[in-house]
Amino acid sequence: MVRPVHRGLVALAGTAMMIALAACGADSSTDDAGASDEPDLNAEVTITVSDLPPTEQAESRQAMLDKIADFEAAHPTITIDAQETKWAAETFNAMLAGGTLPIVTAVPFTEIQALASRGQATDLTDAVADSAAISALSPTVMESVTRDGRIYGVPYQAYTMGLVYNRGLFEEAGLDPDDPPQTWDDVRAAAKTITEQTGQPGFISMTASNTGGWVLSTMSYAFGGQMQEVSGDDVLASFAAPRTATTEALELLRAMRWEDESMGANFLLDIDDARNEFAAGRAGMFVHGADVYGDMVVNRGLPGEHYGVAPLPQSPDGIGTLGGGAIDIVSPNATPEQVAAAIKWIEYHRLGRLSDEEQAVTWAESRAADDLPVGTPELPIVDAAQYETYLGWIDSYINVPRDNYELYLSTVEDIPLVPEPPVKAQELYAALDPVVQAVLTREDADLAELLDQAERNVNDFIAAG
Amino acid sequence: MAMTARPDLPAEPGQRPRRRRRRSPVTWARSGGMASVVFLLPLLITFGFFSWLPVAKSLVLSMQRTNLVTAAEWVGLANFERVLADPLLWTAVWNTTWFTLLAVVVGFPVPVMLAVFIGELRKSRGLASALAYIPVILPPVVAVLLWKAYYNPGPDGLFNTVLGWFGLGPFPWLQDGTMAMPSIVVQATWAGFGGTTIIYLAALRSVRTDLYEAAEVDGASIWRRVWHITLPQLRGIMLIMLLLQLIGTFQVFTEPFIMTGGGPENRTTTILMLIYNYAFIAGDYGKATALSLMLAGVLSIVSAVYLFLTRTWSKT
Incomplete structure (x- = not known):
């Protein structure tokens, strides 16, 4: 029997539960922000924006604050509230649910399709329709932010996946750092030479936290295969047929690992581990986004002159490479007025430096003053002529040896940019991680069986919706 | 011994049992309630x-499909079905059970x-306790990262270097499916x-010292004293610690999240890692909370069964 005092507690707990349930119900009934409504352009509006540089980067921080002041002067009805918030998968949903996600948030390319599919990024198609700056962006890059013909973000920085290599180790191994490998056979031979001559792994591959599948997908493109087949509305994973580009990519890894022993001993590497290994001079090459110079040199201590990047080698059937970069999205909680203000801010803040000399110079000057790299390899998001003009404006502030990336820079626009797998990309990458790990840790790994199992898992995920 | 009659005591034999008088809310309030x-x-x-609100929210969330922006869609038990259909679930369940078994045994x-x-110890007991406690002071992430470096599979890894002095290794440690867990x-x-x-040291202080003295007088060795006096006296706390x-x-x-990311080949993917992946990689909070609730349910049942089975053992 429940004693009276216990009854009271039970009643209180029950009440608390009911209040909680009622609160949940109230949350659930929140209406979708009416992004498609016509905005009142004369209304006072405040927007929060992410990625205010921290106080350690004083010049860059001040440059952004000055830019905000200029923008607000030119747009008296708009107030910008800049925050140091940065994208993180672990905090994004909590901030979104709690209403603290900045109205404008920068996210990586890898996330945009999933965010769009979940309705967690505002559909900007109508809002950007009249924007000359956004219309001028490269169609290839814009494709990355497009889903079912609708635009969900504004790319402001892009790169392609390339072959990142250590020029120091190349020299030590007797290889010419100005003549990086251009075929996969070259990659294998160079990796073997580096290991033989320096004792360091010639080639490493990320394998954990979905990066194994991410890199394997990139290599599959380079060997001529897509990861999914799209037929109307139906999408199916398609990397396990009897012999596919994915199989070829894995065979290459297997040969380097078990025949040449040129991949070292550590085969559980996520993106941080791989960058650490590379920056510490313990990796000759790896497949990564070409934009990693800043992180390698500024954060991880790689000598700047050791950073090399080459285009991702393509087999004769290669269809291109995966792209990456940064995209500004607008929070789905934004009002139509905030969406309109956000687009103006993104045009000014992110794209202004590509079309306005003063902004370009201020941006480059402040970065150089903070010892941050200026002029790192990237995929131009505007047309070639405009990009050359922009490079001319910032030329005196360029502080990275662009000659070292000559091959990458001269071919970056020739290699087609292939988008991420259209459906459940992260799940696909997660399913392929164990496949890459198996190939690198078990000599007898059965590729066909592993790929078949992974493909079934991905298709189950797709079918489950 | 004289006893004072109290109204709430049982009635004397022969009298009708008196019902306990219930206090009215006013009386209860006046008396300091x-x-x-x-x-x-x-x-x-x-x-x-x-505590309770998040629990209640997770109950609700487990039966919804939501993007945390628009109105959530009620899906009943579909999230639970999707979790049960995930082939990785049973791998994670096995890995977690294997970890638990090993962790308990070791x-x-x-x-x-x-x-x-x-x-x-007769001397330096405080120093020994402090030394034993040092690993706890290290922040978990730092400690795990340190061990990850120690487990470097190359011949220049710390553990492999030390073992190399004795002609052993190098061992793949975290890289091998069998050794990783x-x-x-x-x-x-x-x-x-x-x-x-x-x-346990604090619990040891409650062990009666006269038992040790008696055992010593009887000529019991240190091992017999530990086996027959210390461990039986500690069994109550050992029972609770085992449950915890x-x-x-x-x-x-x-540990697996930082050291292996669940690899190699999902051999160290645990249930909580699966929950993390559902929530933060796939953004599927319905599935994540469904699995969380399933785990909480299983743990509750395991705890209840454990307490039931050991209820006599815990009583000294």
Whole structure:
């Protein structure tokens, strides 16, 4: 029997539960922000924006604050509230649910399709329709932010996946750092030479936290295969047929690992581990986004002159490479007025430096003053002529040896940019991680069986919706 | 002995049993009942807001499909069905069970033995306790990262270097499907034994010293004293610590997340890692909370069964 005092507690707990349930119900009934409504352009509006540089980067921080002041002067009805918030998968949903996600948030390319599919990024198609700056962006890059013909973000920085290599180790191994490998056979031979001559792994591959599948997908493109087949509305994973580009990519890894022993001993590497290994001079090459110079040199201590990047080698059937970069999205909680203000801010803040000399110079000057790299390899998001003009404006502030990336820079626009797998990309990458790990840790790994199992898992995920 | 009659005591034989008189709310309030409620309120509000509300929310969330922006869609038990259909679930269940078994077999006796050993020291008992506790002071992520470096599979890794002096290795540690989980268990045991040892040491102080003196007089060896006096006296606390360890190890996350990311080939993917992946990689909070609730349910049942089976053992 429940004693009276216990009854009271039970009643209180029950009440608390009911209040909680009622609160949940109230949350659930929140209406979708009416992004498609016509905005009142004369209304006072405040927007929060992410990625205010921290106080350690004083010049860059001040440059952004000055830019905000200029923008607000030119747009008296708009107030910008800049925050140091940065994208993180672990905090994004909590901030979104709690209403603290900045109205404008920068996210990586890898996330945009999933965010769009979940309705967690505002559909900007109508809002950007009249924007000359956004219309001028490269169609290839814009494709990355497009889903079912609708635009969900504004790319402001892009790169392609390339072959990142250590020029120091190349020299030590007797290889010419100005003549990086251009075929996969070259990659294998160079990796073997580096290991033989320096004792360091010639080639490493990320394998954990979905990066194994991410890199394997990139290599599959380079060997001529897509990861999914799209037929109307139906999408199916398609990397396990009897012999596919994915199989070829894995065979290459297997040969380097078990025949040449040129991949070292550590085969559980996520993106941080791989960058650490590379920056510490313990990796000759790896497949990564070409934009990693800043992180390698500024954060991880790689000598700047050791950073090399080459285009991702393509087999004769290669269809291109995966792209990456940064995209500004607008929070789905934004009002139509905030969406309109956000687009103006993104045009000014992110794209202004590509079309306005003063902004370009201020941006480059402040970065150089903070010892941050200026002029790192990237995929131009505007047309070639405009990009050359922009490079001319910032030329005196360029502080990275662009000659070292000559091959990458001269071919970056020739290699087609292939988008991420259209459906459940992260799940696909997660399913392929164990496949890459198996190939690198078990000599007898059965590729066909592993790929078949992974493909079934991905298709189950797709079918489950 | 004289006894004073009290109205709530059973009636004397031959008299009709008197029903306990219930106090009216007014009487209860006048006699200071409100004060207890006032003192209880902050606790109730705090628990309600930070413990019960999230639990209630997760119950709701587990039956919804939501993007946390638009109105959530009620899907009934579909999230549970999707979790049960995930082929990785049973891998994670097995891995977690394997980790728990290993952690109990390796990790449970270590602090008991260490506490008994430290308890037997005549000098430097405080220093020994402090040394045992040092691993607990290190932030978990730092400790795990350190061990990850120690487990470097190359011949220049710390452990492989030391073993190399004796002509052993190099071992792949975390890179090998068979070795990865035991390697994680060793680290987890190292990280956790200090705190448990301190608890056992405190419990040892309650062991009656006259029992030891009597045993010594009877000529009992140190091992017989430990076996026949110390361990039986500690069994109550050992029972609780084992239960806490079972619950704690079933929720293992940090170590495999940082050291292996669940690899190689998902051999160290645990249930909590699966929950993390559902929530933060796939953004599927319905599925994540469904699996969380399933785990909570299983742990509750395991705890209840454990307490039921050991109820006689815990009574000294």
